[in-house]
Amino acid sequence: MDIRMPRGDGLTATEQLARLDPRPHVIVLTTFDLDEYVQAALRSGAVGFLLKDASAGDMLAAVRSAARGDAMISPRVTRRLLRKFAEPAPDRHSDAARRLTVLTGKEREVLVAVGGGLSNTEIAATLYMSEATAKTHVSRILAKLSLNNRVQAAILAHQAGLLE
Template sequence: MIRVLVVDDELLVRTGLRTILEAAGDIAVTGEAGDGDEAVSAATRLRPHVVLLDVRMPGRDGLRAATEIARLPDPPKVIILTTFDLDDYVHRALRAGAVGFLLKDTPPREIAAAVRTVAAGDAMLSPSVTRRLIGTFVERRPDQSEQARERLGLLTEREHEVIVAVGRGLSNAEIGRDLAMSEATVKGHVSRVLAKLGLANRVQAAILVHHAGLL
């Protein structure tokens, strides 16, 4: 059972997300929080697998909460809940370790699928959303491009192909089909690439690929 913490300052939103997730059968909402302080406390106490975290909240906002949650031992995966006027600090949530984004009007089935995806340590969810966020908020400067290409130079040719596919927002299964590898082999490559480059998750890998000018 996947344990989820739902964080939003609107009770109606939290109630709707709880209803959607618990109807999935393999997901349990183990707690709710209405602001960033409550989110950090609940994440510490309840040890969820996934946190659905709103960005705009009174008091400690979702960004600061995401940063604190990322510092926990064996931290949960954080999915940012956002409206699509695009919160102007979402890129900082990427740097804080968020692994995915959900629009608040995402269809219920896709919300449950997103939770399963990140809980399994798999691909970024909603690739088009993630690519748009990265393209909008993650500035690519010439010095960053050179540094990013140098870092990617540490990889083997196959690892390079895999990380570029990750940057495109592909799942392990999709990468496997494109590169003629089993899903398990892709997962192994992704893990090794993240470790070799000192990256926390696939979103950070996508940012690096973006900085290198490979998307």
């Protein structure tokens, strides 16, 4: 199967074939050496992904591998995927904490309260401020952090470790 074909999309066709019973083993053979295509092909049900510059021996090995029910991915693509997989995952905690550096001390206190599920009225009572001031702090926090709602703020507070 190719990614791009004259009258269709190989990824969609692969996905449709994967719904058949018995399910055919599809190998994607393409010139498009992009990680998003590899991932999309595998998610669509392909058991192999080869680039068109693969040797005849690699193509034959992929067909035989698919016939056995195994998978084969182009060695060049495999190396790249393994490098990406081996990279350390980004530290969500430090990324979230870094985002919070734009907040004032009081805004951080309010964010902790939001993360704890408190309403503006409850924040005002807990932090000894008016409800209007609590609401203003929440609005500023959302704006400074480019968040759309309190749920996103609570998630970010949790990811930053403020609620531990």
